[in-house]
Amino acid sequence: MFQGISQKLExxxxxxxxxxxxxxxxIAEALREIRRVLLDADxxxxxxxxxxxxxxxxxxxxxxxxxxxxxxxxxxxxxxxxAKLLGETKSDIAAAQTPPTVILVAGLQGSGKTTFSxxxxxxxxxxxxxxxxxxxxxxxxxAIEQLISLGKQIEIPVYSDASAKAVDIAERAVDYxxxxxxxxxxxxxxxxxxxxxxxxxxxxxxxxxxxxxxILFVVDAMTGQDAVNTAKxxxxxxxxxxxxxxxxxxxxRGGAALSIRAVVQKPIKFAGVGEKLDALEPFYPExxxxxxxxxxxxxxxxxxxxxxxDEEKAVDLEAKLRKAQxxxxxxxxxLRQLKSMGSLNxxxxxxxGMNRLKxxxxxxxxxxxxxxxxxxxxxxxxxxxxxLINGSRRRRIALGSGTTVQEVNRLLKQFEEMQRMMKKxxxxxxxRALQGLRLPTN
Amino acid sequence: MGLLGTIRKFxxxxxxxxxSILGKVDRIVNAKSKIDxxxxxQLEEVLLGADVGSQTTEILMQNIERRVKEEKYEDSxxxxxxxxxxxxxxxxxxxxxxxxxxLLPEGKRPYVILVVGVNGVGKTTTIGKLAYxxxxxxxxxxxxxxxxxxxxxxxxxxxxAQRAGAEIIQQAPGADPAAVAYDTVxxxxxxxxxxxxxxxxxxxxxxxxxxxxxxxxxxxxxxxxPGAPHEVLLVLxxxxxxxxxxxxxxxxxxxxxxxxxxxxxxxxxKGGIVLAxxxxxxxxxxxxxxxxxxxxxxxxxxxxxxxxxxxxxxLQN
Numbered sequence: 001m002f003q004g005i006s007q008k009l010e011x012x013x014x015x016x017x018x019x020x021x022x023x024x025x026x027i028a029e030a031l032r033e034i035r036r037v038l039l040d041a042d043x044x045x046x047x048x049x050x051x052x053x054x055x056x057x058x059x060x061x062x063x064x065x066x067x068x069x070x071x072x073x074x075x076x077x078x079x080x081x082x083a084k085l086l087g088e089t090k091s092d093i094a095a096a097q098t099p100p101t102v103i104l105v106a107g108l109q110g111s112g113k114t115t116f117s118x119x120x121x122x123x124x125x126x127x128x129x130x131x132x133x134x135x136x137x138x139x140x141x142x143a144i145e146q147l148i149s150l151g152k153q154i155e156i157p158v159y160s161d162a163s164a165k166a167v168d169i170a171e172r173a174v175d176y177x178x179x180x181x182x183x184x185x186x187x188x189x190x191x192x193x194x195x196x197x198x199x200x201x202x203x204x205x206x207x208x209x210x211x212x213x214x215i216l217f218v219v220d221a222m223t224g225q226d227a228v229n230t231a232k233x234x235x236x237x238x239x240x241x242x243x244x245x246x247x248x249x250x251x252x253r254g255g256a257a258l259s260i261r262a263v264v265q266k267p268i269k270f271a272g273v274g275e276k277l278d279a280l281e282p283f284y285p286e287x288x289x290x291x292x293x294x295x296x297x298x299x300x301x302x303x304x305x306x307x308x309x310d311e312e313k314a315v316d317l318e319a320k321l322r323k324a325q326x327x328x329x330x331x332x333x334x335l336r337q338l339k340s341m342g343s344l345n346x347x348x349x350x351x352x353g354m355n356r357l358k359x360x361x362x363x364x365x366x367x368x369x370x371x372x373x374x375x376x377x378x379x380x381x382x383x384x385x386x387x388l389i390n391g392s393r394r395r396r397i398a399l400g401s402g403t404t405v406q407e408v409n410r411l412l413k414q415f416e417e418m419q420r421m422m423k424k425x426x427x428x429x430x431x432r433a434l435q436g437l438r439l440p441t442n
Numbered sequence: 443m444g445l446l447g448t449i450r451k452f453x454x455x456x457x458x459x460x461x462s463i464l465g466k467v468d469r470i471v472n473a474k475s476k477i478d479x480x481x482x483x484q485l486e487e488v489l490l491g492a493d494v495g496s497q498t499t500e501i502l503m504q505n506i507e508r509r510v511k512e513e514k515y516e517d518s519x520x521x522x523x524x525x526x527x528x529x530x531x532x533x534x535x536x537x538x539x540x541x542x543x544x545l546l547p548e549g550k551r552p553y554v555i556l557v558v559g560v561n562g563v564g565k566t567t568t569i570g571k572l573a574y575x576x577x578x579x580x581x582x583x584x585x586x587x588x589x590x591x592x593x594x595x596x597x598x599x600x601x602x603a604q605r606a607g608a609e610i611i612q613q614a615p616g617a618d619p620a621a622v623a624y625d626t627v628x629x630x631x632x633x634x635x636x637x638x639x640x641x642x643x644x645x646x647x648x649x650x651x652x653x654x655x656x657x658x659x660x661x662x663x664x665x666x667x668p669g670a671p672h673e674v675l676l677v678l679x680x681x682x683x684x685x686x687x688x689x690x691x692x693x694x695x696x697x698x699x700x701x702x703x704x705x706x707x708x709x710x711x712k713g714g715i716v717l718a719x720x721x722x723x724x725x726x727x728x729x730x731x732x733x734x735x736x737x738x739x740x741x742x743x744x745x746x747x748x749x750x751x752x753x754x755x756x757l758q759n
Contacts, residue, residue, distance in 0.1 A: 036496045042683030045490040109706065110562025110679060139734075142598035149593035193709045220562060224493035224683025226711035247561060250646040252685035275591075 027059055034078065041253035044228045047085075047262040055081050085258055086285035087267050093124070094213040094241070099183040100132070102174055102210050106203050106238060107218035108230055109191030112246035114143065116218050116272055117188040118150035119280040124184055125156060132182035134173040135160035136206065137190035139199075147188055154277055157182070166190065166202055171209045187212070194233030204237050215240040216269065219256060221248045227256035228263045235264045245283065246272035257283075326419050328383035332375045335368060373401035374411055386415060477510050477521065485521065494714035495684050498721070502528050532721040533744050544575045544741060546637065547672075552584075552630035554638040554663060554670035556623075557703075558656060558693055559677035561644030564705040566595065568677050568731060569641050570602025571739035577607045581636035586626030587612035588619035588659060589643040599641055605736055609635070619643065619655060620662040627666045640671070647692035660697045675728065677703045680713035690719040699723065704742075705731035 031052050038048045058077045095101050103120070105113050114137070121131040133151050135158055137143035144160045151158035159173040170187050177185045189206060192199035207215065217240040219227060234240060243264075245257055248271045257268055268283040375383065377400030382388050389397070389412060398405045482503065489499040505528050509515065515524065546553050555572070559565050566589070573583045585603050587610060589595040596612050603610040611626040623640050630638045642659060645652040663670050676699040678686055693699050702720065704713045707730050716727050727742040 039490060039496040040684050042493075042685070045487055108681065108709070110564060112562055140598070141601035142594040142596075145594035145597045146592070153593075193706070195709055220679070220681070222560070222679075222683060222685040223681050224686075224711070224715065225491050226493070226681045226709070227683075229710045230681070247646060249648070250560070250685065251648045251688055252683070255683070 027056070031056055031059075038255060038258075041255035042222075042224045042227070042259070043255035044225050044259035044263070047228070047259050050262070051081060051085065051258075082258070083286050086261050092282075093120075093269070096213045100174060100177040101129075101184045101214070102212040103184065103186045104189065104203075104207060104210065104212040104215045104238075105187060105218060105244075106189050106215065106234060106240070107191060107244075108193065108220075109140075111191065111218045111220045112272055113137075113191060113218045114146050114150065114188050115275075115277075116216075116244055116246060116270070116280070117147065117186050118154060118156075119272065119277050120216075120270070121151075121156045121184075121186050122154045122277050123280050124186075125154070129184045130182050131156055131184040131186055132173065132177045132180075133158045134170060134185060134187040136166045136169045136173075136187050138162065138164070138166055138169070139190040143188075143190065150277065167205045167209050170206045174210050185210075194230045194237075200233075200237050207238055214242070216242050216244050217266075218244045218246060219260065221245045221254045221256060221271075222250060222252040223256040225259075228259050231260045231264050235266065240264075240266060242267050242269035244268070244270045244272065249273045249279070326415075328375050328378060328386060328415065331415065331418075332372065332383075335372060335375075370401070370403055370407065371411060374398075374403055374408055377401040386412060476516055481521070482507060485525075489714065492712035492714035493683055493686075495687075495718050498532070498714075498718040502532075529717060530744060532717045534720045534724045534726050535744060544579050546576075546581065550669065550672050552627065552635050552638045552667075552670075553672050554627060554630075554640070554667065555673040555675060556640045556642070556660065556663065556671040556697065557675045557677060558642050558697060558699070559644060560646055560689055563644065563677045563679040563682075564731060565589075565644060565677045566598050566602060566641055567734070568675075568703050568705060568729070568739060569599070569639050570606055571731065571736055572729070573603065573606035573608040573637075573639055574736045575739060576637045576639075582634075583608035583637045583639065584626060584630050584633075584635045585610045586623050586638060586640040588622040588626075589641050590615055590617045590619050590622065591643040595641075595643065602736075608639075620659045623659045624662050624666050627663055627670065631667065638670075647689050647696075653692065653696045656693075656696050674698055674700050675703050676701070676725075677705060678713070678716065678719070679711075680704050680706045681709065681711035682713075682715055684715065686715035687718055687722065690723050690725075694723055694725075699725055701726055701728035703727075703729045703731065703739075708732045708738075 034055070035048055035052050038051065039045060043051070055078055058081070093101075093103065105117050105120075107113050117133060121133050124131050133147055133156055135144040135147040137147075144162055148158045148160065159169070159176055161169050161172070164172075166189065173187065174185055177183075187206065187210065189203050190199070192203065194200065215238050217231060217234050217238075219231065223230075231243070243257075243260055243266055245254060245268055248254060260266070261268065268285070271281045271283045273279045273281055374397055377397045378389070382393065382397075389408075394405050394408045394412075397403075398408050401408075485506070486499055486503050489502060490496065494502070502525075506521075506524050509524055557565050557569055557572075569585060573585055576583045583606065585599060585608050587596050587599045589599070590613065593615075596615065600610055600612070609629075611622065611629055613622050613625070619642060626638055626640060629635070640659070640663070642656060643652075645656065647653065660671065660674070674697050676690060676693050678689065682689070690699065690702075702716060702725055704716055704727055707713055713730075719725070720727055727744075729739050730742055732738050732740060
């Protein structure tokens, strides 16, 4: 996520770090570089212009010139400006005083409205709400079938009527929700061009009739300069409450987020980060700003780990760590928890400084699958007492897991090293343990 | 639709694009009669605002500035001609431009077209329109529904196939897309069908396993019919920003893209990213999508495209 812009800005800042003091000349060079980085990141050129002017104003002030570490300060100035532009707080979905809460989802074709609607429904369901999905896209072929099929996957009912008009479907759906005790209605509308007068009138009519408590504008994170035009046109017509940035799991730099914030002043509430229906995250402006600057997003990582990591197992593991009795079963547990945190590449992207590494290192999720297979091919006894595993057992494990004896050997060796490290750590000799830890380099 | 209708559609669809770029260039030109720093700076902003990208804009601006100096252009109305010229240079053309239309090259039957792209760019819609165009030209068409992932993708494609009057080969959702592609080519070979169009699931170019799946589809098609696919079309949303270059690079390295389709040009997005892509990857833009009706796909004509962008007739008057 946003790794491109982080990488480039890091180069700029490395250059800046070389100078003892910041002069007008070298700040100009850095700003030119930042301008290019922002433009390449799809931030609208007008927004870039304003942004650069603001940063320049602040950076050329005394605070920077008198500073001992000017590079750090420039990063801070840019970070502050970016965070300011992105908005300072995260936002939640409105709840109506008398249910149902009506949420209207709108946007251009292909921005990901239908998938988002399903993700939002699932997200709200896990928060205890009782949602109803409404298929109000009567224009695109099979759009209704798509939502129905997604609804089935997450066990949330879908209201639809292929022969009715969008406005009528939406209106009746709200009625239906009231009678059937669904407290949240999510209306998925057809994708439309903001210049299509007829279609814009349709969605405005849906708004008029259903009086939504929350209107969300869905936009593809890969959108370029035109993001400001579409966001503005939809906002003029619907006065939406928030923005959803989809397809953030790609490598687009998502400059559209900055542009839209700057032009319509509405918060970005959610980020779509994958094809699976639970791949939806709240949008945290500060974190994105830090990511843009290559500072990593350690907060998201910690939070993800907290949600997914089984507390009991953690306590158990800690006890074992103390006694330095790590078994392959524990290892397998850890592996699976790591996997449930999302793709390894995502996890790595959140670690500060990893962005630079990520350029060269592609983490192979398949490798983990092989390790898992090897452990699963071990007997219970072998898992708790790896020293049992002799040559013939190794051959059997390799055969059983579809790997090679060499791979099994490597795994056993790595495991042994881990155990040794644990011993050192449990003896309280942290520094030596850390010195013993070698990062894989190839 | 007759030739006149086609031209009308083409220019109508591009009207908004033209309005904004041409309008802006005009405004620049009208305000000043001489090409000076100010005029050039404004021109740069117009290009950046059209998603042409900082690097390509730099190249264009350098060339224009050089030519202004060397060829002694002073009158700012000359900017039209200069821009048109320089932009045309960036757009890659493959052989005979006319052959890029809906007429199939001789031999190569069935002519196999693989359609790829990220999620939501309009692959399925483009395929529906493409199938319709080939049917109108008198060819027999079969569509392979190899998007077995997205919910209701089969139903959507089926409707388009019906509208276009094309056959469709599909399997249950979740089936191996390569198997669907294989079946489609096999069926076309057996039935002497002229054109095979294979739809694939939208995928972000950063997903290693999904790109691997795409490679496999290509391999399997190749195995079933040596020389196929004859055409690999990458569909791009005109609204896409600089990420389009990454998309083009990754899809090309996976399945050797041979042509681009630029969709959704009926909005206000200008699709300027195709300049960089066509230039870097040396692939031509083959079609543009300018609306939601089945006849809203037009063969790309470089001259018409650039002329429509900068309204050359208007200049000549």
